[in-house]
Amino acid sequence: MSKSVKVGSSASRDAARARRHRRVRKKVAGTPVRPRLVVTRSLRHMVAQVIDDVAGHTLASASTMDTSLRSATAEKTDKARQVGELVAERAKQAGVTTVVFDRGGHKYHGRVAAVADGARSGGLEL
DSSP states (O other): OOOOOOTTOHHHHHHHHHHHHHHHHTTOOOOSSSOEEEEEEOSSOEEEEEEETTTTEEEEEEETTSHHHHTOOOOHHHHHHHHHHHHHHHHHHTTOOBOEEEOTTSOSSTHHHHHHHHHHHTTOBO
């Protein structure tokens, strides 16, 4: 018995995003010299992680769920920019100055672009 999925449903959107992310990950990999800045987006929150794929370690991370950003009463895009600045600060403390950007299968637009802009303004080179 197979399940039918309506066109435009959440399941098909998630599957399409996962396909795009696999396509991006074929070309984007984090190294110790240039780790990967991964952006995860949900309807409410943004998470950014700097990952060394060779060692399999997360070097720095930030999200809107951090206590400093959770209490902020700003627009979601403004919070995403703050996440980018915070992850840049934490990455610089870990000794990372240059990263490769992984948009996670999302369009480089809106909150995803705001995280990248915030990371650039925080001193990371994308």
